[in-house]
Amino acid sequence: MAKKQGKQTYLMQQCLTVRAWAAVGSKKEGQGPLASGFDLIEPDSTFGQDSWEKAESRMVSLTVAKALSNAALTYEDIDCIFAGDLLNQCVGTTFGLRDSGIPLFGLYGACSTMAEGMLLASLLVDSQTVRRAMAVTSSHFCTAERQYRFPLEYGSVRPPSAQWTATASGAVVLEEGNQPPYLRAAAVGTVEDLGVTDQNNMGAAMAPAAAATLRRFFADTNTSPEQFDLIATGDLGAIGSQLLVELLQRDGIDIKSRHTDCGLLIYDRQKQDVHSGGSGCGCSASVLGSYLLPSLRDGKIRNLLFMPTGALLSPTTVQQKESIPGIAHLVWLSHEKEGIL
Amino acid sequence: MAKKQGKQTYLMQQCLTVRAWAAVGSKKEGQGPLASGFDLIEPDSTFGQDSWEKAESRMVSLTVAKALSNAALTYEDIDCIFAGDLLNQCVGTTFGLRDSGIPLFGLYGACSTMAEGMLLASLLVDSQTVRRAMAVTSSHFCTAERQYRFPLEYGSVRPPSAQWTATASGAVVLEEGNQPPYLRAAAVGTVEDLGVTDQNNMGAAMAPAAAATLRRFFADTNTSPEQFDLIATGDLGAIGSQLLVELLQRDGIDIKSRHTDCGLLIYDRQKQDVHSGGSGCGCSASVLGSYLLPSLRDGKIRNLLFMPTGALLSPTTVQQKESIPGIAHLVWLSHEKEGIL
Known part of the structure; x- marks a missing residue:
């Protein structure tokens, strides 16, 4: 096990x-x-x-x-x-x-x-x-x-x-099985809530959950961001992504050169009028299937931390002026069977 | 495992x-x-x-x-x-x-x-x-x-x-651990849909799922209803319970003397104006905690199949005239560490 x-x-x-x-x-x-x-x-x-x-x-x-x-x-x-x-x-x-x-x-x-x-x-x-x-x-x-x-x-x-x-x-x-991509490790998320209440800025609401999971994963595995080619969140969008980078910087963890977000990959934000980027359960899942997994198979990406983030709100909780809790689960996908750890 | x-x-x-x-x-x-x-x-x-x-x-x-x-x-x-x-x-x-x-x-x-x-x-x-x-x-x-x-x-x-x-x-x-109640086995449900569309009769919509899971559990474990003291569904209510018994009878499985339903246990249907019985995620969970688990601990029930059933509808699917799919997951709880199998 x-x-x-x-x-x-x-x-x-x-x-x-x-x-x-x-x-x-x-x-x-x-x-x-x-x-x-x-x-x-x-x-x-x-x-x-x-x-x-x-x-x-x-x-x-x-x-x-x-x-x-x-x-x-x-x-x-x-x-x-x-x-x-x-x-x-x-x-x-x-x-x-x-x-x-x-x-x-x-x-x-x-x-x-x-x-x-x-x-x-x-x-x-x-x-x-x-x-x-x-x-x-x-x-x-x-x-x-x-x-x-x-x-x-x-x-x-x-x-x-x-x-x-x-x-x-x-x-x-x-x-x-014996062919890449391999699933090497995973981290379960916890509910995090820093009090964001704007349902039109869910990236900001979810960034603390992403930061919490990533911080603990690095600590639990004694690894650091530069050991991974790519850290792909989904879907913090442009604003939440920047916030995540800043939150981790405060703890001395620099993911800036490694981080991307599935919400930023799926559309061309300049041409496609998607404002802060893509979102939805299907965004990170389809970016995984259309781009990340093929790249891992071919060795174009060797080690990926895939970490979709969820905003745990409902329209009712928004009407009731509740803040928006977030959660982020992580899986480590790799072109290699071993290494890093 | x-x-x-x-x-x-x-x-x-x-x-x-x-x-x-x-x-x-x-x-x-x-x-x-x-x-x-x-x-x-x-x-x-x-x-x-x-x-x-x-x-x-x-x-x-x-x-x-x-x-x-x-x-x-x-x-x-x-x-x-x-x-x-x-x-x-x-x-x-x-x-x-x-x-x-x-x-x-x-x-x-x-x-x-x-x-x-x-x-x-x-x-x-x-x-x-x-x-x-x-x-x-x-x-x-x-x-x-x-x-x-x-x-x-x-x-x-x-x-x-x-x-x-x-x-x-x-x-x-x-x-x-070494004290009852023990969790001995479990069966994962599948989505079953026999075409019931009445959202005021969800017990009937869920009965086919309950029948499917129970039928497969008995077949997979080579057991029969009389080997268990109690089969507690949740929450088929009065109408769904009867339908479940009938569906299984057609396959030669008689659960009538063993079957109860959490929706029938939690309220007094005569006095409490609850129509066909209780329901909700919390109904079976609280019947488990208030009655079934204490009885298993004390040996008043020795072997229980606990099988909550879910109606997988939403208000939107009802408005769209969809039928109501159901699912039922099962766990076998026991006062004994071994036996039956």
């Missing part, structure tokens, strides 16, 4: 590989810089369905099916799947997986869910409790806007600090 | 014990037949807060604190907690655990969440990945009504098939 190190870090003891993955997006993602890495770009964001929620579910099932076909596997080969999305009661996930028959662990970790799922999947595979597990998450611009903010029909103007929810989904298949 | 048996059943290989637990309820639960088993009955369902959502969060933190004090442990002694509730974006959980500092895995499994959390906690403890894990869930009548149906102020009339969401929370602490 994984070796617990410190309060919340787990080092894998088996050789865990991401056997296959998939990323699915829609029109805007297809116009972004990572378009060519997606397995499927469906320009019609209804995905042929008569509601946005059904569109998101359809996208989830397409992503899972694509990851399985990339792995040359079927539903029956998967012991369990960890899955979640941003919708009320996670219906993107449950309707999307309704016909799969895969034993399901439903998760809610807001935009941190992809790492939460990979983390739990890796702990079960590493302990040989299961042979093969999947993780999948999704988000859809149109379902998220009407649920978290306003229906699109209202034509609300978005402030510059706002992020753009990606219409995207990503899935991975984890098992023991 | 746990031994996988069949498609979705896991037999624990270590001796796992529920070291401690807690159940918290409010006025109506305090008038029910299990009142004396609760650790805390707070007659004021606001729990001293200025919104129902904050009341639910407060209840969650009280329940976790009570389970820890029953275990003579503190937050720092817990490696991780699995937690969820029914609210949009699970804010009962995240705000309730905000100050605990416990590494958090947020779950969404509707009313099946307590078993989902215990199942994941037990797999991590059994594989010795973690030493000690918690699970907690909650529900609140007033938050659930306004979210799933109508705000209370509308005074809507409820049909007889409707269930009453319990204002309650339950938590458990799991570790290796």
Whole structure:
């Protein structure tokens, strides 16, 4: 089983590989810089369905099916799947997986869910409790806007600090194996809240959680940022990213030269009118599948800390003037089986 | 690590014990037949807060604190907690655990969440990945009504098939140990959907999922209902319970003499005007903590299959005329370390 190190870090003891993955997006993602890495770009964001929620579910099932076909596997080969999305009661996930028959662990970790799922999947595979597990998450611009903010029909103007929810989904298949990318370690997040209340600046609300998880991971593993090629958060956007760098600098941890954010990678912020960057469970998951995992496989990235962050608010808590707690889970993905530790 | 048996059943290989637990309820639960088993009955369902959502969060933190004090442990002694509730974006959980500092895995499994959390906690403890894990869930009548149906102020009339969401929370602490109750095995659920669309009859919508999990558990372990004292679903209510018995009878599995439902135990249906029975994540969790676990400890129940069921709908999917998928996760709790298998 994984070796617990410190309060919340787990080092894998088996050789865990991401056997296959998939990323699915829609029109805007297809116009972004990572378009060519997606397995499927469906320009019609209804995905042929008569509601946005059904569109998101359809996208989830397409992503899972694509990851399985990339792995040359079927539903029956998967012991369990960890899955979640941003919708009320996670219906993107449950309707999307309704016909799969895969034993399901439903998760809610807001935009941190992809790492939460990979983390739990890796702990079960590493302990040989299961042979093969999947993780999948999704988000859809149109379902998220009407649920978290306003229906699109209202034509609300978005402030510059706002992020753009990606219409995207990503899935991975984890098992023991001898080909990169490897999943080497993981760190479970805690709820952090420094009192930010602006729901149009969720990057700032989530930065303290990202800083907390990263700080503890470096301490627990006795490593430092320069030992990793890339630290990819998701999705702090432009403002939250800067805040994260500053928060860690106060503790003498300099991630500036290593840090990027999935919300900054998925779109061209100059040309695509996405304000502070992309967001949503599906943003980091699809950046992982379209860019990060292929780069790790090919050795273009050798060691990556993938750390999606979640803003644990609801429209109700915002109306009730609550602050926005955040959480960040981390997985260390590597081109190499060993090294660094 | 746990031994996988069949498609979705896991037999624990270590001796796992529920070291401690807690159940918290409010006025109506305090008038029910299990009142004396609760650790805390707070007659004021606001729990001293200025919104129902904050009341639910407060209840969650009280329940976790009570389970820890029953275990003579503190937050720092817990490696991780699995937690969820029914609210949009699970804010009962995240705000309730905000100050605990416990590494958090947020779950969404509707009313099946307590078993989902215990199942994941037990797999991590059994594989010795973690030493000690918690699970907690909650529900609140007033938050659930306004979210799933109508705000209370509308005074809507409820049909007889409707269930009453319990204002309650339950938590458990799991570790290796040598005192009952023991957690012996678990089965992960799959999404099942036979096309029920009536959100006032969720028991009927969930019964197929309960039947599916139970059928597979008996097959995977080569056991039969009469080997267990009690099979406690949660929360099928009166109508769903009858349907479950009938569905299994068709397969030659007779659970009638063994079956009860947490939604039927928590209230006195004759006197308490709860129509088809109780429901909510907190219903089965608090019945577990107030009645089932104490009975297992004392040997009044020797072998229990605890199987909360979740209706994976949202108000949006109901408006969109979708059917209601269900899921049921199972844990086998026992007064004995061995036997039956």
